[in-house]
Amino acid sequence: xxxxxxxxxxxxxxxxxxxxxxxxxxxxxxxxxxxxxxxxxxxxxxxxxxxxxxxxxxxxxxxxxxxxxxxxxxxxxxxxxxxxxxxxxxxxxxxxxxxxxxxxxxxxxxxxxxxxxxxxxxxxxxxxxxxxxxxxxxxxxxxxxxxxxxxxxxxxxxxxxxxxxxxxxxxxxxxxxxxxxxxxxxxxxxxxxxxxxxxxxxxxxxxxxxxxxxxxxxxxxxxxxxxxxxxxxxxxxxxxxxxxxxxxxxxxxxxxxxxxxxxxxxxxxxxxxxxxxxxxxxxxxxxxxxxxxxxxxxxxxxxxxxxxxxxxxxxxxxxxxxxxxxxxxxxxxxxxxxxxxxxxxxxxxxxxxxxxxxxxxxxxxxxxxxxxxxxxxxxxxxxxxxxxxxxxxxxxxxxxxxxxxxxxxxxxxxxxxxxxxx
Numbered sequence: 001x002x003x004x005x006x007x008x009x010x011x012x013x014x015x016x017x018x019x020x021x022x023x024x025x026x027x028x029x030x031x032x033x034x035x036x037x038x039x040x041x042x043x044x045x046x047x048x049x050x051x052x053x054x055x056x057x058x059x060x061x062x063x064x065x066x067x068x069x070x071x072x073x074x075x076x077x078x079x080x081x082x083x084x085x086x087x088x089x090x091x092x093x094x095x096x097x098x099x100x101x102x103x104x105x106x107x108x109x110x111x112x113x114x115x116x117x118x119x120x121x122x123x124x125x126x127x128x129x130x131x132x133x134x135x136x137x138x139x140x141x142x143x144x145x146x147x148x149x150x151x152x153x154x155x156x157x158x159x160x161x162x163x164x165x166x167x168x169x170x171x172x173x174x175x176x177x178x179x180x181x182x183x184x185x186x187x188x189x190x191x192x193x194x195x196x197x198x199x200x201x202x203x204x205x206x207x208x209x210x211x212x213x214x215x216x217x218x219x220x221x222x223x224x225x226x227x228x229x230x231x232x233x234x235x236x237x238x239x240x241x242x243x244x245x246x247x248x249x250x251x252x253x254x255x256x257x258x259x260x261x262x263x264x265x266x267x268x269x270x271x272x273x274x275x276x277x278x279x280x281x282x283x284x285x286x287x288x289x290x291x292x293x294x295x296x297x298x299x300x301x302x303x304x305x306x307x308x309x310x311x312x313x314x315x316x317x318x319x320x321x322x323x324x325x326x327x328x329x330x331x332x333x334x335x336x337x338x339x340x341x342x343x344x345x346x347x348x349x350x351x352x353x354x355x356x357x358x359x360x361x362x363x364x365x366x367x368x369x370x371x372x373x374x375x376x377x378x379x380x381x382x383x384x385x386x387x388x389x390x391x392x393x394x395x396x397x398x399x400x401x402x403x404x405x406x407x408x409x410x411x412x413x414x415x416x417x418x419x420x421x422x
Contacts, residue, residue: 004031004110004111005031005111005112005113006031006032006033006110006111006112006113007024007029007030007031007032007112007113007114007321007324007325008020008021008024008029008031008032008033008112008113008114008115008116008317008320008321008324009032009033009035009096009098009110009112009114009115009116010032010033010034010035010115010116010118011035011089011092011098011115011116011117011118011119011265012034012035012036012043012117012118012119012120012297012299013034013035013036013038013041013042013043013083013085013118014036014041014042014043014044014045014068014118014120014297014309015042015043015045015067015068015071015297015306015309015310015313016043016118016120016296016297016298016299016309016310016312016313017034017036017041017043017116017118017297017313018034018041018042018068018071018072018074018075018313019071019309019310019311019313019314019317020116020118020294020296020313020314020316020317020320021034021075021081021317022071022074022075022078022314022317023313023314023315023316023317023318023321024080024116024317024318024320024321025075025078025080025081025321026318027317027318027321027322028321028322028325028327029080029317029320029321029324029325030080031080031082032080032081032082033081033082033083033084033110033112034081034082034083034084035084035087035089035098035100036083036084036085036086036087037086037087037088037089038085038086039085039086040085041068041072041083041085042065042068042069042071042072043068043120044064044120044143045064045065045067045068045306046064046065046068046151047064047143047146047147047150047151048063048064048065048146048150048171049063049064049065049150050063050064050171050174050175051063052198053066053067053306053307054066054067054070054306054307055307056305056307056308056311057306057307057310057311058070064306067306071310084100084102084105086102086103086104087100087101087102087105087108088100088101088102089265091265091268092115092117092265092268092269092293093269094269094270094290094293095111096111096112096113096114096115096292096293097109097110097111097112098110098111098112098115113292113323113324114292114293114294114320114321114323114324115292115293115294115320116286116294116295116296116313116316116317116320117265117266117280117288117293117294117295117296117299118295118296118297118299118313118316119261119262119263119265119299120261120262120297120298120299121259121260121261121262121298121299121302122259122260122262123141123142123143123144123168123255123256123257123258123259123260124141124255124257124258124259124260125141125255126139126255128257129255129257131163131217131218131219131220132218132219132220133219133220133221134220134222134223136220136222136223136224136225136226136227137224137225137226138156138157138222138225138226138251138252138253139220139226139252139253139255140156140252140253140254140255141254141255141256142162142164142166142168142169142171142172142254142255142256143168145172145176145252145254146168146171146172146175149172149175149176149179150175155179155181156252156254157181157226157250157251157252158181158182158251158252159181159182159184159249159250159251159252160173160176160181160182160183160184160250160252160253160254161183161184161185161186161187161217161229161248161250161252161253161254162183162185162186162187162253162254162255162256163186163187163216163217163253163254163255163256163257164186164187164188164189164194164255164256164257164258165186165188165190165193165194165195165200165211165256166194166195166256166257166258166259167195167196167199167256167304167395168256169186169195169254169255169256170186170195170199170200170203170204170256171199171203172254172256173186173203173204173207173209174202174203174204174206174207177207177209183207183209184210184248184249184250185209185210185211185212185231185248186204186209186210186211186212187212187215187216187217187231188211188212188213188214188215189214189215189216189234189238190213190214190238191213191214192213192368192369192393192394193211193213193395194394194395195395196304196395196396197393197396212231214233214234215231215232215233215234216231216232216234216238216240217229217230217231217253218230218231218232218240218245220253221247225251226250226251226252226253227249227250227251228247228248228249228250229247229248229250229253230245230246230247230248231245231246231247231248232244232245232246259298259302260278261277261278261279261298261299261300261301261302262298262299263278263279263280263299266279266280266288266295266299269290269293270290271288271289271290271293271295272288272289274301274345274349276344276345277300277301277302277345277347278301279295279299279300279301279347280295280299280300281349281350282294282295282300282347282348282349283348283349283350283351283352284315284348284351284352284358284360284361285315285316285318285319285352286300286312286315286316286319286348287316287319287323287352291323292323294316294319294320295316296309296312296313296315296316296317297309297312297313300312300347301345301347301363303397304395304396304397305397308363308397308399311361312363315361329354329355329356330354330355331352331353331354332353332354332355332411333352333353333411334350334351334352334353335350335351335352335353335379335410335411335412335413335414336349336350336413336414337349337350337351337362337413337414337415337416338413338414338415338416339364339415339416339417340415340416340417341417341418341419342366342367342368342370342373342392342417342418342419342420343364343365343366343367343416343417343418344364344365344366344367344394345364345365346362346363346364346416347362347363347364348360348362351407351414353407353410353411356404356408357404357405357407357408357409358404358407359401359402359403359404359407360401360402360407361399361400361401361402362377362399362400362401362402362416363397363398363399364397364398364399364400364416364418365394365397365398366392366393366394366398366418367394368394369391369392369393369394370391370392370393370418370420371390371391371392371420372388372389372390372420372421373388373389373392373418373419373420373421374386374387374388374389374418374419374421375387375388375389375392375398375400375416375417375418376415376416376417376418376419377400377402377414377415377416377417378414378415378417379410379411379412379413379414380410380412380413382410382412384402384406384407384410384414385400385402385406387400388421389418392418398418
């Protein structure tokens with residue numbers, strides 16, 4: 001085993017891992033190790049060459065690689081941080097021993113005082129949604145096609161249909177149009193879009209790409225290569241309606257049907273995962289139910305803005321550094337946070353309250369699009385926050401702050417709700 005003991009080992013060198021490392025440096029961590037399986041740090045941002053990143057975090061508009069470079073620049077000259085790329089983490093133990101393998105270092109067994117999990121998320125594939133038909137060439141996830149076009153220089157096809165209106169699918173609709181391809185249609189099974197409003201406008205409306213809401217694909221045609229698809233309207237139970245089928249000619253199908261937090265290591269570690277977020281259950285410091293193991297970013301819950309990923313990772317980095325230095329404050333109560341009414345998920349799922357209190361930041365998603373709603377956060381019968389919202393969408397995360405003065409002494413269960421106002 002590597003005889004060095006690190007204050008913090010960070011699994012994943014994307015924006016969450018880099019931001020966590022920078023925050024940990026600022027809060028006194030002396031030895032930080034980042035393990036990244038790709039050939040360079042930056043994560044998914046390397047292939048996101050469009051702009052729109054950094055408006056919240058860096059207060060200017062950046063491309064994906066530009067945002068990743070900013071995060072890397074913050075730590076590249078810091079002696080506290082060591083980065084190992086091309087290194088695959090195989091296992092993390094509850095004793096905080098990380099087993100990894102790399103072509104240059106061989107098999108590594110590394111000990112950390114604390115560990116931060118920032119593995120990001122992966123795309124849901126065709127197999128997960130069970131589309132009938134052969135398995136011809138020309139079926140890709142939107143992210144795989146994005147990497148092919150933006151990093152490898154290959155076009156997946158010329159006549160494109162996109163299933164799902166997630167942000168990656170919308171962005172690829174624009175990207176393929178700019179590359180001279182014809183995007184025949186974007187199909188979405190829900191009665192509303194699952195992408196950011198700005199992406200709907202800039203990627204579909206500006207390019208006159210048709211969007212079919214409440215539609216799905218019932219068959220893929222072609223044996224060697226995709227020759228077309230059959231689409232159909234769906235009912236309120238998302239079942240295809242007989243008689244509504246129509247064919248669309250295409251040679252490529254891109255799937256943008258959701259993201260899944262990458263939690264194989266978390267399961268092997270024995271962390272408790274939330275059934276709706278598919279990520280570890282965490283407190284306000286992003287500490288999991290195993291002391292000393294933290295998680296942040298898309299591995300906890302899928303974000304729509306990388307700015308929020310960095311913000312959450314900085315919280316994890318700060319408190320991992322404090323725990324490594326054994327300078328934590330004493331916990332006086334463990335308070336559950338519950339999502340009720342039209343709130344589908346809320347992170348953190350519980351709060352380890354301290355005697356002096358602290359500002360708590362809550363991230364939540366609603367179940368359906370709504371207008372003129374009121375967001376409320378309560379502890380028992382005590383109202384901690386109430387706020388009117390003109391619009392609330394499942395695709396756009398809501399973030400609110402509970403001031404330390406309000407959070408102090410509130411040790412009954414917190415409930416987070418969104419209700420339509422009369």
